[in-house]
Amino acid sequence: MSTPATLGYRRRQLPTRSMRHGSACERGAAVPGSAAPGGPHGAVDSGRIRRMRRLMVFLLVMAVAGCGDGDATGTGATEQFTQGGVSMEPTVKAGQVVTARKVTGTYEARRGDVVLLRSPGGLWGDRKAPLLKRVVAVGGETIACCDTSGKVTVDGKPLAEPYVAEDASLDEPPNPNYCGPRRFAAVSVPADSVFVMGDSRARSNDSRCAGPVPVSSVLAVMVD
Structure with missing residues (x-):
């Protein structure tokens, strides 16, 4: 097995967790x-x-x-991954091992999920290793930054984001080619897509400059 890229993960198969009592x-x-x-x-x-x-x-x-698939909440095998970068700190630190539940069927997008995704290409590049990001907006929503208090808004309402400890600068103007600034123009997220960002906004390349990601690119959802 080849060594993953710096911002990727090392896959280690984890047996599916069994329930003590059958459902x-x-x-x-x-x-x-x-x-x-x-x-x-x-x-x-x-x-x-x-x-x-x-x-x-x-x-x-x-x-x-109620036993159907199509999401990663209660179905799908779990795997462990090692975070290689700093874009999700402090939630997930570089070198930290996390457990993620593999998506079966089509990922049912939920704001707040921390997801493992494959690069969809385009402005995301041709990275081979998966990426770990947080879903901040889902299909049909409009996301922008920032309101007068510097917060991200979804459909005009500010988001409470306690997981963001190191935010990007408010002083820089929006730049669609660079994820450094906190500010970005309003984006209408297409259906069957998600807008993802790292929790360490100052050190993350994400949908601010690379655009939304198709839900088909989501491989797993972090559970631990």
């Missing part, structure tokens, strides 16, 4: 039988059993519906 999806559920008991009340009991059977089938269908 409803794993265990399945028993559906009452259809045989009616004998005796003078057989017809009444048979009606009750049919109603109970319909209810149990409905509950089973609802349980199975």
Whole structure:
């Protein structure tokens, strides 16, 4: 296995975590039988059993519906990665090992997720090693910086970002070719895309100068 780039990760396979007790999806559920008991009340009991059977089938269908994939919240194997750069400090420090859950299906974008992504090319370059960034806006939202207090806004509302300890300079004007300034012009995030930034804004190359990332580029979501 080749050594990853400085800002990438070293993959180490981690076995999928098993649940102490099987979930409803794993265990399945028993559906009452259809045989009616004998005796003078057989017809009444048979009606009750049919109603109970319909209810149990409905509950089973609802349980199975909640077991689908398409995100990285409760499904998908986990892997460990070693952060190679400083762009996500102080949340993730250089050299820190993190656990991420692999995306199965299509990533369901959620603001605040710390995601592992592959470079989509273009202004992101042709990096081979994955990148670790935070989702700050999702498809359909408009993100900009800054408001009068220097905060990032999404759809005109300022974001509370306690995870940002080292912000970029407010003195520099926006520069679409350079991620140094904190300020950037409003960006309408396309559908099925995310706008990502590093938590260390002063030391991160991200969507401020490289643009939004397709959700198809998201490989995993950090869980630990």
